Amino acid sequence: MVDFYPPTSPYDSGFLDTGDGNRVYYEQLGNPEGKPALTVHGGPGGGAMQRPTRAWDPEAYRIIRYDQRNCGRSTPHASDPAADMSLNTTQHLVDDMERLREHLGVDKWLLNGASWGPTLILAYAQQYPERVSEIVIQSVMTSRRSEIDWLYRGAGQFRPEAWDRFREGVPEEERDGDLLAAYARLMENPDRAIREKAAADWLAWEDAVIAGEPNGVPGVYSNREADARIAFVRICAHIFGNGAWLEEDQLIRNAPKLAGIPGVIVHGRHDMGCPVQTAWELAKAWPGARLHIIEDSGHAGSDAAGEVVRDAIEAFKNR
Numbered sequence: 001m002v003d004f005y006p007p008t009s010p011y012d013s014g015f016l017d018t019g020d021g022n023r024v025y026y027e028q029l030g031n032p033e034g035k036p037a038l039t040v041h042g043g044p045g046g047g048a049m050q051r052p053t054r055a056w057d058p059e060a061y062r063i064i065r066y067d068q069r070n071c072g073r074s075t076p077h078a079s080d081p082a083a084d085m086s087l088n089t090t091q092h093l094v095d096d097m098e099r100l101r102e103h104l105g106v107d108k109w110l111l112n113g114a115s116w117g118p119t120l121i122l123a124y125a126q127q128y129p130e131r132v133s134e135i136v137i138q139s140v141m142t143s144r145r146s147e148i149d150w151l152y153r154g155a156g157q158f159r160p161e162a163w164d165r166f167r168e169g170v171p172e173e174e175r176d177g178d179l180l181a182a183y184a185r186l187m188e189n190p191d192r193a194i195r196e197k198a199a200a201d202w203l204a205w206e207d208a209v210i211a212g213e214p215n216g217v218p219g220v221y222s223n224r225e226a227d228a229r230i231a232f233v234r235i236c237a238h239i240f241g242n243g244a245w246l247e248e249d250q251l252i253r254n255a256p257k258l259a260g261i262p263g264v265i266v267h268g269r270h271d272m273g274c275p276v277q278t279a280w281e282l283a284k285a286w287p288g289a290r291l292h293i294i295e296d297s298g299h300a301g302s303d304a305a306g307e308v309v310r311d312a313i314e315a316f317k318n319r
Contacts, residue, residue: 007052008063016100018069020087024096025073026066028104029053034062035133035317036106038097041065042115042139045235047072047228055310060317064109066100068093068120071231078231081190085238090143090245094124101131110316112309114138115274115299119244122251122258122282129257134319136312138266139299140279142251143244151273152180152240155209158272162208169201180241187234196226199233209273213298220300252278255285262319263289264312266305268297 013027027048037056041048048065050072056063069088070078077083097120101109110133111121118137125132141147156163167175170182186198206221222229247253263286267279276293283291294305 004054005057007054008056008058009052015074016066016096016103018092018096018099021076021084022069022087022096023075024066024069024100025075026064026100026104029063029065030056030058030061032062034058034060035319036062036064036104036109037313038100038109038111039063039065040097040111040113040117040120041068041072042113042117043071043232043235044068044093044116044120044239045071045078045232046116055306056313057317061313064100064104064106069096070235071228077227078234079227081188081195085188085234088235088238089242090120090123090239093120094127097124098128098131107131108133110134110136110313112136112313114301115141116143119143119246119251122255123246125261126251126254126257129261132258132261134316135258135261135263136266136309136316137263138301138305138309139271139274140265140267140282141274142278142282143240143246144248144252144278145243146248147274147278148180148240148243150275151209152205155272159208159212162205166201166205169198178241180237183233184237184241187230187237192230195230195234199229202233202237203229206273210299213268213270213272213300214296215300215302216298217300252281252285255282255289256287258289259287261288262316264308265289265291266308266312267291267293268299268301268305269293269295270298273299 008029010027015023067074118140174182203222210216211218292308296302297305
């Protein structure tokens with residue numbers, strides 16, 4: 001097992017002006033002359049970790065983390081009804097990553113992330129393979145419509161009482177239609193109380209999906225402050241309601257473009273939100289990728305899953 005390193009806090013932070021009214025917050029930790037590594041957070045809309053990191057060798061790595069558009073410390077924040085969600089698409093987010101790389105003077109970087117993070121990582125790496133040195137991803141989602149439908153409908157087979165409550169969170173006349181579109185409309189309502197109620201109903205469902213997994217923690221999605229809850233759900237409903245603007249199977253179909261990029265895929269056997277089938281299909285399509293299925297893990301991970309991720313990060317640091 002790779003030991004944790006001493007806590008490392010940022011040595012630099014700033015905002016990237018995207019040129020369309022958005023400002024993306026970023027920070028850097030570790031060694032300014034070290035190997036660049038970008039951490040891509042999940043959600044979408046979850047925001048970057050704000051506590052010191054201990055998983056990366058601060059002498060070997062230049063660790064970069066950032067808040068994707070409209071969440072975390074980036075502005076405008078999606079909790080503000082005036083924030084224009086039409087400027088938050090997968091391509092906008094990929095462009096932000098490339099703009100950030102150029103802004104920071106990085107030639108190539110290791111990409112690391114979990115959940116929604118792999119969707120963005122794969123989309124970026126397939127567009128800019130020459131800018132990616134390695135990839136380490138966990139709890140993989142490629143945002144196919146079939147995966148999104150599973151998360152917000154199919155998984156209800158295992159939590160029918162919770163899914164009924166999720167369904168009942170939208171107006172009665174919309175309950176047999178597109179629930180994500182219905183929630184997206186609620187999240188655009190000018191009445192903050194309506195947005196808060198919709199966010200609470202959505203996050204209660206997200207909580208229910210993973211709470212029963214190995215190492216599942218009740219309230220993991222709901223346990224954030226009010227503006228962050230609203231932003232998370234508004235962004236999720238917007239992006240997932242549009243299928244992340246990706247063709248079905250696009251990221252798996254185009255995985256051969258990643259040939260030559262070493263990849264480590266870590267996925268929990270009992271991941272209820274993102275079933276392991278996606279990680280399996282991705283590993284088969286990605287030349288040279290190594291898949292680790294962790295038997296005691298769900299979407300939230302486990303000590304064993306964390307150990308595999310840290311081992312990969314450690315192995316790549318001097319490559």
